Amino acid sequence: MEIWQQLRAMGEEFTPTSIQATHKLFAPLALTPAQAGAVVQRNLAYGADPRHRLDVFHGPLAAPRPVVVFVHGGGFVGGDKGGADAPFYNNVGAWAVRSGFVGVTMTYRLAPSAVWPAGATDVGAAVGWLQANIARFGGDATRIVLVGQSAGATHVAGYLAGHGGTSDARPEVMAAALLSGFYEPDAFHVDPMQETYFGSDRGRYPAQSTVLALAASTVPCLFTISEFDLPLFHAQLAAVFAARVAMRGRSPQLLYLHGHNHFSSSLQLGSAIDSLGPALVSLAQATQG
Amino acid sequence: MEIWQQLRAMGEEFTPTSIQATHKLFAPLALTPAQAGAVVQRNLAYGADPRHRLDVFHGPLAAPRPVVVFVHGGGFVGGDKGGADAPFYNNVGAWAVRSGFVGVTMTYRLAPSAVWPAGATDVGAAVGWLQANIARFGGDATRIVLVGQSAGATHVAGYLAGHGGTSDARPEVMAAALLSGFYEPDAFHVDPMQETYFGSDRGRYPAQSTVLALAASTVPCLFTISEFDLPLFHAQLAAVFAARVAMRGRSPQLLYLHGHNHFSSSLQLGSAIDSLGPALVSLAQATQG
Numbered sequence: 001m002e003i004w005q006q007l008r009a010m011g012e013e014f015t016p017t018s019i020q021a022t023h024k025l026f027a028p029l030a031l032t033p034a035q036a037g038a039v040v041q042r043n044l045a046y047g048a049d050p051r052h053r054l055d056v057f058h059g060p061l062a063a064p065r066p067v068v069v070f071v072h073g074g075g076f077v078g079g080d081k082g083g084a085d086a087p088f089y090n091n092v093g094a095w096a097v098r099s100g101f102v103g104v105t106m107t108y109r110l111a112p113s114a115v116w117p118a119g120a121t122d123v124g125a126a127v128g129w130l131q132a133n134i135a136r137f138g139g140d141a142t143r144i145v146l147v148g149q150s151a152g153a154t155h156v157a158g159y160l161a162g163h164g165g166t167s168d169a170r171p172e173v174m175a176a177a178l179l180s181g182f183y184e185p186d187a188f189h190v191d192p193m194q195e196t197y198f199g200s201d202r203g204r205y206p207a208q209s210t211v212l213a214l215a216a217s218t219v220p221c222l223f224t225i226s227e228f229d230l231p232l233f234h235a236q237l238a239a240v241f242a243a244r245v246a247m248r249g250r251s252p253q254l255l256y257l258h259g260h261n262h263f264s265s266s267l268q269l270g271s272a273i274d275s276l277g278p279a280l281v282s283l284a285q286a287t288q289g
Numbered sequence: 290m291e292i293w294q295q296l297r298a299m300g301e302e303f304t305p306t307s308i309q310a311t312h313k314l315f316a317p318l319a320l321t322p323a324q325a326g327a328v329v330q331r332n333l334a335y336g337a338d339p340r341h342r343l344d345v346f347h348g349p350l351a352a353p354r355p356v357v358v359f360v361h362g363g364g365f366v367g368g369d370k371g372g373a374d375a376p377f378y379n380n381v382g383a384w385a386v387r388s389g390f391v392g393v394t395m396t397y398r399l400a401p402s403a404v405w406p407a408g409a410t411d412v413g414a415a416v417g418w419l420q421a422n423i424a425r426f427g428g429d430a431t432r433i434v435l436v437g438q439s440a441g442a443t444h445v446a447g448y449l450a451g452h453g454g455t456s457d458a459r460p461e462v463m464a465a466a467l468l469s470g471f472y473e474p475d476a477f478h479v480d481p482m483q484e485t486y487f488g489s490d491r492g493r494y495p496a497q498s499t500v501l502a503l504a505a506s507t508v509p510c511l512f513t514i515s516e517f518d519l520p521l522f523h524a525q526l527a528a529v530f531a532a533r534v535a536m537r538g539r540s541p542q543l544l545y546l547h548g549h550n551h552f553s554s555s556l557q558l559g560s561a562i563d564s565l566g567p568a569l570v571s572l573a574q575a576t577q578g
Contacts, residue, residue, distance in 0.1 A: 225540050227539075229539075231534070231538030231539060234534045234538060234539045234540045235534050235538075237534075237540060238530055238531050238534040238535075238540070241530050241531070242527050242530070242531055245520070245523045245524050245526075245527040246527075249520030249523060249524075250516075250518075250520060250523045251514050251523045251526060251527070251545065253545055253547070254543050254545045255545070256542055256543045258542070258571070
């Protein structure tokens, strides 16, 4: 299939050009809210900052449904949930509705103006807002599933680890999916993107890591890695894998995404070639048990 | 579904009772050679020992097809390919034919009479026999895919690592799948089963490990782990995962088998609830590219 050849040809390329090219490959396949019969409430404020915004996608109001919240990537300094006309991440909201969930896409504050743990704090604030408000859109506030990609996965992990602030209780979500995440700043690797969010004080890196919290977490977590992810993302998952096995005697739940790159994992959601959606459906449905 | 509840109730139990119970759960679902339209040639000798036997499953002879070879588990001291009336592992041969392959199930010599690296040697001998003979059953000797479970995965890994003896060249197989494998004897863990095959001389353990060879291998390998595998199998995969990331900068290809235990991973092949077969089909078909 043409799209797989083009992804393979791009390989691990991690540039604005490769992001745009990947978006272009998947845009024609993107499921739209209209196709899913989704009603969308856009730019609801879950906090005071202009980036504290979320879109809610829902179908006809019926029995309360699990709520799937997507937290976009963008290297801590960029990215967006997308507007009404953007294919992404309206695809995620549309996919959620088609799958029987309420969908949410959210933005959060960005570095360098908002640094660690702002992302985790914002995920926590959005969860709090959803707990108070999602019922009127048909969502079940007791069954929230977080899905974060790249920096979004970092922020979901930070929230699960309690880095967001107030709560040291069990996070009030039922499950999480972490796509090509960055789980701890790496003192061996000089990375401007990492320093922009986590800072350059390596003495703080151990406390900023989410690896041990993810290993210990009782919240079911699904981790994905893409075949053409940069080695650093494979190494990040290896750290979680080793810690989870050491601490719990078992592997994390994993999904290896053949043929995908760092960006395409979430762009495929809802498309005809979606290899992630079914795993997320299983994860979210398991929260009903 | 009833079967999943029963597997979950058994959990990690690793006893003759749990093996029998797992077989009993899957036997009614087992695909038969007759259902797959497979012709079976049984107990072909690939060597001098009575355990040097393999069964070949094939459909109508046509263009040469990939050959999928199943190497059973049994803790190094037991297990069998099964006879004509056994549901297992006729299911594997039947699944292979239904999937467009030639299927092979093989036995090998057992410990304590045959110790390391006898299993790897036997896998190599079977591969050699297939290279010379499989064409007359419609198989393509240049497209052999090895599938090993538990001790069978150990032996496939040993073959890939060149422990079988003669060849230090690239193994003459196109791909391998390793299900809940045991990749290196563990000096931290006293395990009679391990010692029966690898011996008790811990000084030899590093040379008997297949972890670094698997990490370095250019043969595409798919690793599976079952949710209810014992912690030691999760730890074995963690070692491969870490080594692969360190050596190649990328994760191994992984399939996490939700709801499965150590034994059910291969018993499900060809059944209506088979979550492994499609991944093996992808692996084998990729060898055609």
